[in-house]
Amino acid sequence: MKPAQALPWHAEIWQQWMQQLHEGRLPHALLITGLPGLGKRTLARALAHQVLCRQPDGGHPCGHCQDCQLLASGFHPDLHQLEPESEGKAIKVDQVREVSSQVQKTAQQGGYKLVLLWPAEALNINAANALLKTLEEPEPRTLFLLVSDRPSGLPATLRSRCQQWAVKAPTLVEGQAWLRAQLSEDQSPQILLKAASGRPLQALKLAEGEAEHQRQAIQQVIESLVRGADPVDLAARLKSIPLRDLLNCLQAWLADSLRLRLLGDAAVQDSRQLPLYQQLNALLGVRQLLNLEQGLRQLHLQLQSNPNTELFLENLLISLTQEMGHE
Ligand SMILES: [Zn+2]
Numbered sequence: 001m002k003p004a005q006a007l008p009w010h011a012e013i014w015q016q017w018m019q020q021l022h023e024g025r026l027p028h029a030l031l032i033t034g035l036p037g038l039g040k041r042t043l044a045r046a047l048a049h050q051v052l053c054r055q056p057d058g059g060h061p062c063g064h065c066q067d068c069q070l071l072a073s074g075f076h077p078d079l080h081q082l083e084p085e086s087e088g089k090a091i092k093v094d095q096v097r098e099v100s101s102q103v104q105k106t107a108q109q110g111g112y113k114l115v116l117l118w119p120a121e122a123l124n125i126n127a128a129n130a131l132l133k134t135l136e137e138p139e140p141r142t143l144f145l146l147v148s149d150r151p152s153g154l155p156a157t158l159r160s161r162c163q164q165w166a167v168k169a170p171t172l173v174e175g176q177a178w179l180r181a182q183l184s185e186d187q188s189p190q191i192l193l194k195a196a197s198g199r200p201l202q203a204l205k206l207a208e209g210e211a212e213h214q215r216q217a218i219q220q221v222i223e224s225l226v227r228g229a230d231p232v233d234l235a236a237r238l239k240s241i242p243l244r245d246l247l248n249c250l251q252a253w254l255a256d257s258l259r260l261r262l263l264g265d266a267a268v269q270d271s272r273q274l275p276l277y278q279q280l281n282a283l284l285g286v287r288q289l290l291n292l293e294q295g296l297r298q299l300h301l302q303l304q305s306n307p308n309t310e311l312f313l314e315n316l317l318i319s320l321t322q323e324m325g326h327e
Contacts, residue, residue: 003053003061003068004045007200008178009038009170017047018059026051027163028138031120033151034167037202041118043167044145048079048114051143067109077108082117091117093126100134103142113142120146121153128155135161169198179203186242214241218249219276221317226279226324231317238313246316247300254293257281261289288323295319 006014020026030047032040053061053068061068070076080099084091103113117123123131132155135144146162148154170178172193179189179200187207196203218241221234238246252270257277259267268274284292299316 003049003063003071004042005060006043006046007039007170009174009200010043010046010167013043013165013167014046014059018050021051026143028142029135029144029146029162031146031148031151031154031159031162031164032167033148033164035169035199036149037196037199037205038167038169039201040147040149040167041116042201044116044118044147047145048116048143051112051114052076052079052109054111067111070109078111078113080113080115082115083119084122089122090124091122091127092124093130096123096127096130096134100130103134103139107141111141113139115142115144116147117144118147119150120148121150123154123158125155128158132158132161170200172198175200175203183207184245186245211245214245215249217241218246219273222250222253222276222320223279225317225320226283231321232314235310235313235317239309243303243307243309243312244300246313247296247303251293251296251300253277253280254289254296257284258286258289258293261286283324292320292323 017026030044032044034040049061049068049071050056050059052071054065055062061071063072067076071079080102082091082095082099085095099115103115107113117131131144135158144162146154151159151164169175175193175198176189179193182204183189183192187210189203192203192206193200195206217237221237224234225231253273253276256268256270256273257280259269260274260277261281265271265274268277280289299312302312
């Protein structure tokens with residue numbers, strides 16, 4: 001795991017924090033607010049990593065000191081997470097007391113002690129009061145980072161104990177540039193960012209949902225083929241999926257089916273698809289799986305010459321059908 005880094009549209013907040021850190025003026029508690037999908041938790045983690053790193057390199061954690069290594073392992077003794085035990089539940093008073101007693105001890109690594117608290121509005125009233133007490137008698141070199149989509153859900157007394165920072169959405173250009181670097185070629189940062197009302201991490205979630213949606217559509221078509229449905233009818237159902245994504249997905253499934261066949265369950269990379277692989281294996285021998293694999297590789301080459309999508313899909317599904325022994 002790489003050290004967490006602030007995202008491009010966090011730059012202004014980040015600069016001010018670095019100034020505070022440099023001058024020894026970081027407060028004991030920060031409340032980071034803003035709409036979901038703007039990277040507030042990433043920003044909080046980035047600050048935690050920066051503060052804990054022994055040799056930060058300009059505005060970034062170094063990535064190789066002992067503290068950075070502990071952070072990379074996912075366990076740093078001076079970084080505490082305070083969140084609900086399960087999603088949608090409250091953060092309870094016992095959890096707050098436990099963490100408060102932890103941060104009263106000397107930092108194990110000799111530096112700062114940090115608490116990441118998310119989502120802050122999940123604190124129930126007793127938990128919020130217990131936290132308030134801790135913040136009223138702050139320990140030196142202790143930093144509470146509260147993150148909230150809905151700060152109005154926090155008691156005003158607690159809010160007033162925190163320095164508040166509102167994360168704003170990036171400009172369109174900034175958001176699209178960042179998103180473009182995260183997406184595959186076929187996905188449009190413009191469309192996704194618009195659908196996510198300008199919130200880049202929300203757009204990324206939509207993109208992942210879209211990929212999952214495509215995967216399900218392909219799976220349904222393959223299962224229909226296995227049952228002997230007409231490949232030409234089925235081809236129409238895949239029209240909206242970019243051919244490259246379709247081939248990549250099929251290749252991954254074939255490779256995994258072969259792994260299952262030759263090496264067993266443990267070698268399979270996407271175990272969610274085991275039932276599908278078992279179906280494919282029941283229908284196809286190793287030689288046929290290899291034939292199909294080779295066929296898909298040739299189809300990949302054809303993509304360079306911009307083939308007619310409809311014909312391409314029909315040919316692909318017909319050849320799959322033939323290998324499966326349905327004529
Ligand atoms: Zn470091």
